[in-house]
Amino acid sequence: MGRVSNTPRGVSPTSFFTDHYELTMVDAARKAGTADRKAVFELFARRLPAGRRYGVSAGQGRFLEGLAEFRFDDEHLGFLSDHHVVSDDMLNWLAEYSFSGDIYAYAEGEPYFPNSPIMQVEATFAEAVILETYVLSVHNYDTAVASAASRMTMAAGGRPCIEMGSRRAHEESAVAAARASAIAGFASTSNLAAGFRYGLATAGTAAHSFTLLHDTERSAFEAQVDAMGRETSLLIDTYDIASGVRNAVEVAGPTLTNVRIDSGDLLEEAHHVRRLLDDLGNTNTGIVVTSDLDEYAIAGLRSAPVDSYGVGTQLVTGSGAPTASLVYKMTTREDHHCNWVDVAKRAQGKASRGGRKYAARRMDNGVATAEVVTTGQAPDWDTNHRPLLVKMVDGGEINTQYTGSTAVEDAAAHHEQAVAELPSAARRLQDGEPAIATVFELQ
Amino acid sequence: MGRVSNTPRGVSPTSFFTDHYELTMVDAARKAGTADRKAVFELFARRLPAGRRYGVSAGQGRFLEGLAEFRFDDEHLGFLSDHHVVSDDMLNWLAEYSFSGDIYAYAEGEPYFPNSPIMQVEATFAEAVILETYVLSVHNYDTAVASAASRMTMAAGGRPCIEMGSRRAHEESAVAAARASAIAGFASTSNLAAGFRYGLATAGTAAHSFTLLHDTERSAFEAQVDAMGRETSLLIDTYDIASGVRNAVEVAGPTLTNVRIDSGDLLEEAHHVRRLLDDLGNTNTGIVVTSDLDEYAIAGLRSAPVDSYGVGTQLVTGSGAPTASLVYKMTTREDHHCNWVDVAKRAQGKASRGGRKYAARRMDNGVATAEVVTTGQAPDWDTNHRPLLVKMVDGGEINTQYTGSTAVEDAAAHHEQAVAELPSAARRLQDGEPAIATVFELQ
Structure with a gap:
């Protein structure tokens, strides 16, 4: 028995x-002389969740924050060397690695559709492929x-949503979930690390255990109000809801601000x-509801x-779609004469479309009508098209406008605006087709 | 434009x-004089995934590794003070916080059933409740x-399973998933951080992009074999599978070790x-299959x-159950006379059973027949009962036997043995009832 000292939680x-395999592929390509071929990798979803x-x-x-320290x-x-993961030559290359390419991406908070080219990474094969797992995770x-x-x-229709799912997700996922929910319009989060890292507003009430700790519900409420004042939420359902309301009042x-x-x-x-x-007489006391809410229950x-609404489990697990199933595929590369060759695999059910992509949302009187994706020449979009790809990394330099707390606020503002542009079909919760179609055009 | 310097990825x-609310509850309980009441919190699942x-x-x-640094x-x-989350008195208490109680838990890798008392945390209310979110996450x-x-x-029936889901989960969840899959019998993982932190065997082949980088599939295979030798897996489905096999051979x-x-x-x-x-003539070349496998596809x-089998998405997302829905509830506490009072809330659909729990698996000729849970006196289990709760923390001292890489190996060995004890119903993939019933007995 003794304190754990030599097994830190592990910060990677x-x-x-x-x-x-990302490292061994680069190692092999370096030996074959193909690692420095210029390439474009694309992040996209073949389909939306059903x-x-x-x-x-x-x-x-x-x-981008993680890329800065990649x-x-x-x-x-030393670990890679001890376990013979890659060759010595590759170890030297990794020691010098720092991303030096360009990255274009959809703004955070931007709606996307099947085959929206969400991110375009332009670099050598080696520099771009080594980011694959991290980009995707x-x-x-x-x-x-x-x-x-x-x-x-959207289902809440303007009533505030509070993120409180930390306990139902991996502890670091919980922080990312709080951040992602803020981008999509949540008003606050229960997660303190998310408050610390991203400046999100944090909020909390009390648990059933707090009521049960005290000899009566009333003494628990007294303790809470003594410590936190009347601008708090009293949890009224530990025993009997009607008595809970009476005790709270x-x-x-x-x-009293809220009951829960x-x-x-x-x-x-x-x-x-x-x-x-x-x-x-408590006409100004609000009601917070929690308990396994999802978008349908909210509606x-x-x-x-x-x-x-306090939302937990269903938020942090993607409400039935816990991963977006985005893929990261090479769509074009140079050959040994430095000519660009568009590439696409033909594997069954996993076919991809070759070529560097450009994208814009086609608008008609302020309403989105199509997701337009092009290859070939960079298009000169007319005023009916809102271009979707913004340059976030330029020759390895990360545009800090897209990182940190401010980026979360900007993304939330952008999300609100961009979702409002979608046609009314987007606001239906029932299963259906994507709200707008993705249209491929060759420039 | 500039390098990101003041927005680190954030290590909490x-x-x-x-x-x-974990912190504000303790703050309020301290003011009310109830924070130091001794209590027992229990980690359990009301039900298994459907x-x-x-x-x-x-x-x-x-x-336990995280508790050591809690x-x-x-x-x-300073953040808590600046944002007025808790009182100054509470800040002083937090500055001194270090868990000093006892923790009993099921061994890692142990099967559990509805209401199995997976963990018992014995401490003051304040010391135990403050761990709630982290325990649960x-x-x-x-x-x-x-x-x-x-x-x-189990479905793979002895054929090795390789964990390769990192890209479909949050980057830290990916490491935890690799670790959890090793406990449940996976042979290796693609995740390098998991190899580094827990000594898990890592493995990898090559992606379609590697084949597409080269002018022909054959030149891609040559590059891979040149770099990695014949003990590798060649991915044969980028173009046409039969040609892929011929090129590989x-x-x-x-x-050649494997094709994928x-x-x-x-x-x-x-x-x-x-x-x-x-x-x-390649009778010794093995076949690795990947592509959205779950337990049903494996079977x-x-x-x-x-x-x-290489398994990704469905593994890291819990194959339809991305959270175990475990809860952490106070089941007993002292009152103001230092007498123990069992507690249980009566909230609809969320009722809990009061009292500190003990648990054992009832065995009949090496086969488990029931999950026996008791309250009251500590039971004296006879030889037909395998006790399930082991002491992992004693007066704040963490037993290092249960942390680090060795613990993962031990847990994998325990899992294999403990699953083999379950009745044959446990091996059915079809939906059904828990393989054994949970029986409550009062000692």
């Missing part, structure tokens, strides 16, 4: 969040959460609680006297 | 992977993955490829000439 450089009308692209800012230190190079999770979150805020008086209901038939309970609060409470 | 102390016969408990080792540093205390994800992984290795000869098929009808293709390899390939 972003470069090690990677698959073994029935979804749109997805929301997210993760770009977090990816390096191989001596300790990790970050964007697949963050995009899955933002896509689900966007449907929830007696303890906190008419200026976390169980039962929320639609019915919300009506009961509202009537009781009003009868007791189902539209007619209920609910003031805000 | 484990204490900040927490919900805002249709599952058993779950596999995982995350304990990772949790402290509040000045920078994070770690165990909910790791347990979800281990539970899915166990069904996959021509380039690598009869001692990543698309199409795997059952049919595996038979074609096996026949062709045999006809060409469906039982009759196919497949040598190993």
Whole structure:
């Protein structure tokens, strides 16, 4: 027995969040003289999760923050050497690695559709392929959460949504989920690390255990109001909801901010609680509902006297689609004469479209009508097209406008605007086709 | 434009992977004089994911590693102060925080059932409740993955499974998933950070982009074999599978270790490829299959000439159950006379059973027949009962036997043995009831 001292939780450089084969492929390509061929890799989804009308692209800012530190230190190079993962020549190359290419991407918070070219990475094969696993991990999770979150805020129709799913996801996923949900319109999060890292507003009430710790519900409410004032949420369903409401009002008086209901038939309970609060004179006390909400449950409470929604499990697990299934594919590369060759594999069910892509949203009187994707010459978009790819990395220089806390705020503003542009079909929760079609055009 | 310097990826102390309300509850309880009441919190699942016969408990080792560093540093205390999350008195308490209680838990890799008391945390209310979010995040994800992984290795019936899902999960979840899958019998992982942190065997082949980088499939195979030797896996489905096999055999000869098929009808293709390899004299070359496999697809390939399975998306997303839905509830506490009072909330659909729990698996001739859970006196189990709770933390001292790389190996060995004890119903993939019932007994 003794304190754990030599088994730290483990903090990895972003470069090690990677698959073994990314490094061995570069090693082999270097030996074959093909590693420095220029190439373009594309991040895209072949399809949206079943029935979804749109997805929301997210993760770009977090990816850029990780890209800035994507390096191989001596300790990790030592691991690769000890385990004979790559050759000595490759170890030297990794020691010097720093991304020097260009990256264009959809803005964070931008809706996307099947085959939207969400990111274009332009570099040598070696520099671009080595980012593959990390690009995908970050964007697949963050995009899955933002896509689900966007449907929830839409269903909530302006009532605030609070992210409280940390406990149902890996501890680091929880922080990313809080960030992605803020981009898709959530008002606050329970997660303190997300508050610390990204400046998100954090919020909290109390758990059933807090009520159970005290000898009576009333003494628990007194303890909470003594410590936190009346601008708090009292959890009223540990024993009996009607008694809970009465105790809350007696303890906190008419200026109590919120009561929270976390169980039962929320639609019915919300009506009961509202009537009781009003009868007791607490007409300004709001009702927060929680308890395994998803976008359908939120929509189902539209007619209920609910003031805000706390959403957990279904948010952090992407509401049925826990990964966005984005892929990262090489679409064009130079040959040994330095001529560009568009490439595409023909594997069954996994075919891809070759060539560097450009994209714009076609607009008609402020309403999106198509996702236009082109290859060939860079197009000169007319005013009916809103270009979608922005340059985030220029010759290895990361544009800091797209990182940090400010980027999250900007992305949230962009998301609100860009979702409002979508046709009304996007606002349907029922399963259906993507809200706009993706149209390929050759320039 | 400039390099990102002031927005690090963010490394949080484990204490900040927490919900805002954990801290405010302790603050309020301290003011009310109830924070130091002794309490027991229990980690359990009300039910298994729909249709599952058993779950596999995982995350304990990772949790203990994080518990060893669960402290509040000045920078994070400053954040709590600046944002008025808690009182000054609470900040002082947090600055001194270090867990000093006892923790008993199921061994990592142990099967669990509805209401199995997977972990018992015995401490003051304050010390125990503050761990809630972190306990849940770690165990909910790791347990979800281990539970899915166990069904996959069972379906694979001894053929090796390779974890390759990193790209479909948050980058840190990916490392935890690799660790959890190793506990549930996976042979290796593609994830380098998991190799570095936990000593797991890492493995890799090559991607379609590697083939497409080269002017011909043959030159790609030559590059790979030149760099990595014949003990490699050649990916044969970029263009045409039959040509792929011929090219692989021509380039690598009869001692090629593996070919990999990543698309199409795997059952049919595996038979074609096996026949062709045999006809060409490569009778010792194995076949690796990948492409959105889950436990059902693996079982469906039982009759196919497949040598190993690469599993990605479905593994890291828990094969339909991306969180284990474990909860952490206070079950007993002292009152103001220091008498123990069992507690249980009555919230609809969320009722819990009060009292500190003990648990054992009842055995009959080496086969498990029930999950026995007791409260009251500590039971004296007879030889037909295998006790399930082991002491992992004693007065704040973490038993290092349950942390680090060795713990992963031990857990994998325990998982194999403990799953073999389950009745045959556990081996059915079809939806059904838990393989054994959970029986409550009062001692």
